[in-house]
Amino acid sequence: MAEMRQPIESGVPDHVQYLHPLMKKNYGNWKYHDRPRPGVLHHVAHNGDQIWTVKAGTQRQMDLYTIRKLCDIADKFAEGHVRFTTRSNIEYMVSDEKKVAPLVAELTNSGFPVGGTGNSVSMIAHTQGWLHCDIPGTDASGAVKALMDELHHEFINEEMPHRVKITTSCCEINCGGQGDIAIVIQHTKPPKINHDLVANACERPTVVARCPVAAIRPALVNGKPSLEVDEKKCICCGACYPPCPPMQINDPEHSKFAIWVGGKNANARGKPTFHKMVAAGIPNNPPRWPEVAEVVKKILHAYKEDAHPWERTSDWIDRIGWPRFFEKTGLPFVKYMIDDWRGSRASLNASAHVRF
Amino acid sequence: MAKKMHETPNLDQLESGPWPSFVTGLKRLAQDNDMMVDLLGQLEHSYQTRKGYWKGGTVGVFGYGGGVIPRFSEVASMFPESSEFHTLRIMPPAGMHYNTDILRKFCDIWERHGSGLIAFHGQSGDIMFQGISSDNVQPAFDELNELGFDMGGAGPAVRTSMSCVGAARCEQSCYDEGKALRMVVNNFLDDMHRPALPYKFKFKFSGCPNDCVNSIQRADMAVIGTWRDNMRVDEGLARKWYAKHGMDDLVNNVISRCPTKAITLKESAKVAKGERISAVAVSDTHSVEVDNSNCVRCMHCINVMTGALATGTDKGVSVLVGGKRTLKIGDLMGTMVVPFMKLETEEDFEALVELAGNMIDFFAENALEHERTGEMIERIGLVNFLEGIGLDIDPNMVNYPRTNPYVRMDGWDEEVAKIKQKQASAA
Known part of the structure; x- marks a missing residue:
């Protein structure tokens, strides 16, 4: 056997080597920025240097031809440097204002929407889904593609009261993260157990320990060591499925979507907030998930109509209150939205504050 | 390289519309790559049956215990060419800055060894090189590694980190995010590449309290820029x-x-x-x-x-610990544990690395299996955690003091004396 190559344990590469020269020169020395148009940022350094950034949406899961095309655009129009945002938008930096318009035109003509800045709906932060995950309840790239088609106008314009960050997640682990609007799979039935496979595929004590409500216990089924679920206790979270794939939680019909609003990661104004459930029971309906888009657009429409400038969804709902949120969006407030998990009493209204 | 394409009536509907289509990209790759022909077939099968068909396994590279996400198809008999479709998680530069030269090299390597599909970036921040057979994992990694890129984290390990654009192009940056990220993560590569922690541990670096990388909600240790002088x-x-x-x-x-x-x-x-x-x-x-x-x-x-x-000019960072998402005890935000520390000199950066090391050591010794730092703190209480890693308490760590009397306070006088002594020595 040939000698194996030892890895070079180099860790995180030095980012400075990849910076646009103007960014390297003015590292830590920027003074302010403005936005000449949607999709374009203009940063000014303390020494007067200026840099323009053009932001465009991508499909995140990119074929190498798309990446090479984005590189061609960078070489021809944008000085050979790019960066990606945490929401998979690509950013081109140029040192001359005159280069902005041709770059915007080239990106637009090549099918990459320019936008995602300021008070827009930016690209949806998302997960892997059926394309690559081992535990997905739905697809991610497809659901996001379908939704961004619907929200294209809001990506390339800045017409919202404040920025809107949307996330999607293919199971309740919620890898997509917190969002102004979060679209997350919600299972509604306990796992279906293939008892023939449990003994060989699962470390049973680990699976028992993984359950948040102690609903799983070891059992002998048809003479084989397996696991059983107390279905009355089960909250259908799916935590047992990753360590024990024979406990199938995904269900083509009963794995639904829930929609959550009001998550905010910034510390601006109020402290960061978690998103809250406002809709559920929405069917998992590929390839375009129209029922999801309908609810998302309903929420966005109400927010756009009613929120004040600089109010994120959480600020807006803080001002108008939850009853009015449900009234304005037309979404039903259902008993399952009243939290009963640990610490939940803090979410109840312990006051006489009521809006009439 | 001319396998017939499967019928994909569902996926075909994702080629129209103004947003860039990943399906069009997958189809373009399938013209020259049979793996992508069957990958499209399996994905269409998922769309039709509303189920996923990947399972994990064990695939890695020589010398490391993690970083490859193994995917074996459960429907390989129908789609044999994509029966193995693993992902390499590769750590990006802080701030996700690239030049076209390095991106083109990535593409060339992935064209030779993999499917040609690359995601910029995964939710933890990795460049995800998606779709490769078990046999090709090692040569593909070797070539990426020779370019100066290294494997990211997976499993119960220190994970790949993220920072915002930061000092490179933002006036609100309060420290050198890229340097901090690189110094901290590169000090814990053993804990990244040889997973042996109770569960995952994530660092995230935001240049200011706008927290553009969601560190409070997602990181076990969040480093957030701030300042203490006047605006x-x-x-x-x-x-x-x-x-x-x-x-x-x-x-x-x-x-x-x-x-x-x-x-x-x-x-x-x-x-x-x-x-x-x-x-x-x-x-x-x-x-x-x-x-x-x-x-x-x-x-x-x-x-x-x-x-x-x-922002002011007397800049530094706040450090919060214990953020994570739902499973299994519910969402947890990070908690303020260091209201302010400078991050300018080499000694400052080394102090941050030392703090991170103390946290990881304490986590490794005290967390239960599959328990994140935030869950551990909830179980043992913040004070035990602070004493364990050697940090002093501070009223900035709470929203408000205790609202119930259920606590043993035998040590009250000693604690008050300790604080008075500290105040006197600081004065």
């Missing part, structure tokens, strides 16, 4: 902003949105004097006055009046 002001930019936006915007969108009422509108002649006051004229008659001692560094007014108001 800087620029009268030229303040007047320019006011001329464009006017009094309504100033009052409704700046003054009244301050969460601690630290910013007020004053007639310029009546602006307060004092060491902790920043003030700037917006017009010939009026000024904005900031009481810096009551500002919580939320960033709102600075976001609205960029440049007119700005």
